[in-house]
Amino acid sequence: MSKHVGAGGGLRADALGRFDSVVMAVAGCGPAYTIAVTLPALIAAVGVAGPAVLLYCAIPMVGIALAFRHLGRLDPNAGAAYAWVGRSLHPFLGFLSGWAVVVSTTVFMASSALPAGSATLALLGLDTSGSTLLPTAIGALWFLLVAGVVMFGARISAHAQTLITGAQLVLLVVFAVAAMAKDGNAADFSLSWFGFSHFGSEHTFVGGALIAVFAYWGWDVTSNLGEETRGGRRGSGFGGVIGVLMVFALFTVFTISVNILIGTDAVRRAPGDFLTVLGDAIWPGWGGRLLVLAVLLSTVATLNTSLIQATRTLFAMGRDHT
Template identity: 40%
Template sequence: MANDLQKDALNLAHSVVMGVAGTAPTFSIAATMVTLIGAVGVLAPASLLYCGLIMFGITFAYLHLNRLEANAGASYAWVSRIFNRTLGFFAGWTLLVASTLFMVSATIPAGNATLLLFWPRLVNDQLAVTLVSMGWLAAVSLVVIRGISLTGTVQTVMTAVELAILLLLTVVAALKFAPAALHRLTWADLAPTAFDPGSFASGAIIALYFFWGWDVALNLNEETRDSARLPGLGAAVAMIIITAAFTAFAAIVLLALGDDEIRQASTNVIFTVADKLFPRPWSYLAVLALMLSTIGTLETSILQFTRTMFAKSRDGALHRRWARLHSQWRSPYGATLLIAGLGCLLLVLSLLFQGVGEVLKASINVIGVQVAYYYGLAGFACAWNFRRRAGRSLADLVLMVIWPGLSATALWIAAVLAVRRFDTPTALIAIGGILLGLIPLRANRKPRP
């Protein structure tokens, strides 16, 4: 049909790759690991492990809800169907806001990595980082407009190279630093009792930023073969891979780097580890992995934004213009240009902050709360919708009701506790970004045609 996304363009392998690339392992470590260790110290691996277990509950929710309805709007469509259109609207709106803010926190590490590789004397120049970041955002947006087939192929190659480099760094660092670790790690550090409520909430919200993005596999369901089954399966496999990768590398950073080295590393923590493992230029493999990861996560974040906006516009929840597709490439080109423009605007505004680190810290906290909100809505929707099937088997009870419901509850509690610890501007952006959706909600509230 004239207004359909490209059908059967992706397979199971693509779904796994998209799920992994959506979380951007190397990028997430580079952008967020220092913030996480600064918040919870040696409990960083445990924060990532427990957040991964929480996230599996949401993954199961997406898997089962996708079987109910394969819709590019994902959480927006499911929450609208199970609860009501208002809650569904805000599930989709929150993803749109978080994706837009992510354009800042995603492109800045790419700008840093590029300057480190080619113009190292400018790596601490915030204006130079911003300009290079804008260049990356424009380039990736053009690739996404060219359609999902090209994007899927490029993404597969980039993700394979990225994971190979990350695995190499992990193995070599473990062999070299385990006998003389700079931080002593014990099994007790993985126990839930090692956390108090405040530290668990802080760690969970920051760790959530690591995991956010795997659900892009479900936003691409209309473009995937066997759309009701394969996207959910791909997301589950991706979650296993990324939980192992994040937990392991958090331990590696603590083993290999001292406190001063971690603080000074900022968004270059992977390169700092690589520099202690390999002589230059081989340590620049870490920079290559970061650049590939950043390109990958920019692509998947733009895909999530545009597919969610496409689905909402198709339903009349937003203006119909955002549902228009390119006649040849079958991509929502207008929505792609919109997020690219908004991302560039936010990058310019980020110059008002004092340094790259402050920009990243603020955006990570805001996005973590917003993601907790819409993931939580999907978890509750799954538990409520399948509650009557819970008596059929223990597996259905656990995977469709208990685990998704508990995960959603944990995410919302962590978000509330985290917001209470934010400074006022960060809290206002996190909550205000969601409430801003009241404007388009009222403007577009009309009967379905």
């Protein structure tokens, strides 16, 4: 693999600032989407010990983000892991790393079309339980819209992400604050939720950790944008570290809110509807629908970052004639 020269090769240097990098990292993790899809699985696996799993998985994740930041300072590259693994270990391992990113993002983009369409129809008050054709078609339209935005370059994508992710974060923060201000119906807050006393034969840390690692996936898109980030070597990877810390705070607050307001048994009984139940417990009437809106915004934002990560990785591999 030949080392690329500068930040050229078709990429626009200085298209993104540090703030844009943070936005991309948060959007890549898809906090609202992850809360809706991953939190029920995490609670089913570890019960009230969800905050402990999120905390102890966040520590190595921050370490990985710091390592990516250091690699990005040494060599800003649109291929990120593909390029760094190939040059430090072996070109073939870099090739596999690149294709692993492309395959995983492609699978996610295909699988998230249905939830995006279902969330859109749910906001309109339409029942989608009997068919998958209409939600899939609407999800495909969302994907085409996102692809059109990405085609205009990183600068336009960053503006769109700021609007979408900003609206999502406002909704989530408002609900998080409201949840912390309400009296608990299911349980009282306990620091033991951050310890290991709740793990045993039924709830294992390893099972929860596998789910939590997936929850943090996506922040690394900032590494693929290193060549397009203002400041180059100095600014590369900064957003990933901040993004991991921000989503950790959101995931933890919502997990604690579930333990306090509705309880883990309610999530196990209806994992698909738990966000609506939690939203109504926080804000009766409109709460559930607003959280569904946050999930829709999160899904669209994550589609954007997934497409960016796949295209930048493929661009770097093509530039190296791989």
